[in-house]
Amino acid sequence: MATRLQFENSCEVGVFSKLTNAYCLVAIGGSESFYSTFEAELADVIPVVKTSIGGTRIIGRLCAGNKNGLLLPHTTTDQELQHLRNSLPDQVVVQRIEERLSALGNCITCNDHVALTHPDLDRETEEMVTDVLGVEVFRNTIATNVLVGSFCALSNRGGLVHPHTSVEDLDELSTLLQVPLVAGTVNRGSEVIAAGMIVNDWTAFCGSDTTATEVSVIEIGVTIIVLLPLYENRFQMSSYKKYGMDFDSYPLPILKNLVVVAGHSVYTSSSCGKVDKEDSWFLESYQKNPGQASTFLAHIQEGIETASKDNAALLLFSGGETRRDAGPRSEAQSYWAVAESKGWFGKEDVRQRALTEEHARDSFENLLFSVCRFRELTGMYPQNITVVSYDFKEERFAHLHRSAIGFPESRFFYAGTPAISTAKEAARKGEAVVRAQFQEDPYGCQGSLRHKKLGRDPFHRSIPYPNGCPEIEGLFRYCGTAPYPGSLPWSHNLN
Numbered sequence: 220m221a222t223r224l225q226f227e228n229s230c231e232v233g234v235f236s237k238l239t240n241a242y243c244l245v246a247i248g249g250s251e252s253f254y255s256t257f258e259a260e261l262a263d264v265i266p267v268v269k270t271s272i273g274g275t276r277i278i279g280r281l282c283a284g285n286k287n288g289l290l291l292p293h294t295t296t297d298q299e300l301q302h303l304r305n306s307l308p309d310q311v312v313v314q315r316i317e318e319r320l321s322a323l324g325n326c327i328t329c330n331d332h333v334a335l336t337h338p339d340l341d342r343e344t345e346e347m348v349t350d351v352l353g354v355e356v357f358r359n360t361i362a363t364n365v366l367v368g369s370f371c372a373l374s375n376r377g378g379l380v381h382p383h384t385s386v387e388d389l390d391e392l393s394t395l396l397q398v399p400l401v402a403g404t405v406n407r408g409s410e411v412i413a414a415g416m417i418v419n420d421w422t423a424f425c426g427s428d429t430t431a432t433e434v435s436v437i438e439i440g441v442t443i444i445v446l447l448p449l450y451e452n453r454f455q456m457s458s459y460k461k462y463g464m465d466f467d468s469y470p471l472p473i474l475k476n477l478v479v480v481a482g483h484s485v486y487t488s489s490s491c492g493k494v495d496k497e498d499s500w501f502l503e504s505y506q507k508n509p510g511q512a513s514t515f516l517a518h519i520q521e522g523i524e525t526a527s528k529d530n531a532a533l534l535l536f537s538g539g540e541t542r543r544d545a546g547p548r549s550e551a552q553s554y555w556a557v558a559e560s561k562g563w564f565g566k567e568d569v570r571q572r573a574l575t576e577e578h579a580r581d582s583f584e585n586l587l588f589s590v591c592r593f594r595e596l597t598g599m600y601p602q603n604i605t606v607v608s609y610d611f612k613e614e615r616f617a618h619l620h621r622s623a624i625g626f627p628e629s630r631f632f633y634a635g636t637p638a639i640s641t642a643k644e645a646a647r648k649g650e651a652v653v654r655a656q657f658q659e660d661p662y663g664c665q666g667s668l669r670h671k672k673l674g675r676d677p678f679h680r681s682i683p684y685p686n687g688c689p690e691i692e693g694l695f696r697y698c699g700t701a702p703y704p705g706s707l708p709w710s711h712n713l714n
């Protein structure tokens with residue numbers, strides 16, 4: 220979500236602040252409300268540091284940086300340099316450079332992988348950008364403007380550029396940067412994008428004069444909502460067409476109920492004969508307990524047995540490619556393969572109505588994405604939902620997540636299996652923390668939950684939803700603490 224604010228009486232928030240995935244810099248001397256807005260959104264994830272550069276407050280226009288480093292102009296004082304080195308994370312390299320074009324923020328725009336620079340930047344500076352920021356550098360212009368840092372706001376997810384950027388230039392820049400771009404404005408028509416907003420992979424801040432229409436473009440173009448319809452249409456040609464199909468054209472049109480098995484790990488062994496061995500699964504540190512693998516099998520078996528008792532049930536294993544070191548294997552495919560290796564625990568008739576949902580990055584998405592996947596496969600929304608996971612997660616799924624999507628309690632069921640005895644106490648404590656986070660952030664779209672979700676998308680997969688469930692598109696876009704206010708199909712039994 221994009222947050223609107225101002226620095227004293229100025230809407231040019233990008234002039235007085237700098238935001239990356241590892242830190243946020245804000246100019247000294249502003250109002251407390253200005254600082255508190257950043258701290259409320261960011262403080263539990265990245266440091267928010269008050270500073271000046273060269274004795275001035277226009278810090279956003281004087282520096283350039285990303286999660287790897289921060290470049291400062293030669294006008295930066297020794298005290299400012301030391302303050303920033305002491306305040307930023309240890310992995311961030313802070314470097315002062317000699318460059319005649321000293322407004323580095325106007326001359327350089329970058330994310331964590333690629334940078335565009337002013338065509339006349341010194342060669343030594345270009346090398347410094349490559350070394351300190353760890354990016355590939357391209358000299359370019361945006362809508363014929365050489366101040367690329369002024370007319371572009373960029374993250375690893377996308378970017379907003381000068382409104383006069385042609386379609387051809389948008390395509391060229393998008394290909395160069397390997398992220399989707401949209402053209403737009405901030406602060407009621409200002410073309411100086413970076414002066415009016417700052418962005419990282421999970422949030423954006425823009426001037427208080429930014430209109431609702433401009434905010435919607437910002438949220439499509441550069442924030443973590445990542446539905447990116449422009450990108451989907453332009454680069455993948457995957458705009459949804461199927462909701463106009465005849466009922467009989469859907470793969471599984473006769474199924475009425477949904478059984479979701481929430482994934483918790485990725486199977487990494489090359490042999491399916493060791494599914495009950497911990498070293499066959501990619502385990503996080505808190506999962507490395509004897510007997511952990513057996514709990515995954517219990518979930519798979521419980522899901523199969525639940526579906527076997529209901530011939531109208533679709534079984535979905537849900538979970539994305541959440542672990543970089545596990546490679547491009549999804550939790551969902553892992554569970555399906557294990558079920559196959561186990562002969563579906565003697566319930567082979569379930570196989571024909573057992574499929575996968577391979578994009579979920581947290582428990583809320585396990586539920587929401589599976590509902591959308593059900594719509595893709597059957598042409599309707601489920602009449603009843605059963606979720607299979609650990610017993611200690613029942614409150615999270617059956618109350619918090621169910622309430623967030625507004626699904627009727629009388630049609631929602633939960634099948635919980637126990638954690639291993641040696642890990643039960645730690646599991647309960649960890650669950651209490653996560654449950655409290657979802658109570659504050661029901662849709663997992665802010666702060667630590669959003670940050671955690673981004674970390675579970677190591678391969679930056681484009682999420683296809685809500686293309687397959689257009690009736691609930693608003694639910695996918697919603698981010699708030701109050702329940703979603705819009706109409707939902709199951710609210711009126713429109714199945």
